[in-house]
Amino acid sequence: MLDPELxxxxxxxxxxxxxxxxRPAKQLAxxxxERDELAVAERALERMSERPADERASAAPVPGQAGGHAVTLIPHRTSGVEGTALPPD
Incomplete structure (x- = not known):
């Protein structure tokens, strides 16, 4: 007979x-x-850096609509874009 406690x-x-x-299997996954996510981010950054600077940041403000009202879209701040890219007051 087998010992039930054992x-x-x-x-x-x-x-x-x-x-x-x-545990190690979950950690490895x-x-x-995360490595896959970093690889995707790296490829996206490489693609963005390959685009010409003038293509990345439009110097002229772009008119648009928000909530049915006309608005002026402001370009993203990047190196080489000066205050002249902003619309007048």
């Missing part, structure tokens, strides 16, 4: 080992996901 200890230890085995 079987319980074996089962508990097996459960602990199963949990320990799962998280690391791989």
């Amino acid at each position: 079987l319980e200890r074996i089962t508990a230890r097996r459960a602990e080992l199963d949990e320990l085995e799962e 998280e690391v791989r996901d």
Whole structure:
């Protein structure tokens, strides 16, 4: 006859080992996901840096609509864009 206490200890230890085995697998999956995200970000930055500067930042304000009202869109601040790119008061 098998000792029930011994079987319980074996089962508990097996459960602990199963949990320990799962941790590195989850961590590895998280690391791989983050590396994939970084690779996508890196490719996006490379594509953006390949575009000519005049294409990245339009110097002229662009008229637009927001909530049914006319608005002036202000270009993003980048190097080489001066205050003259802003619309007059």
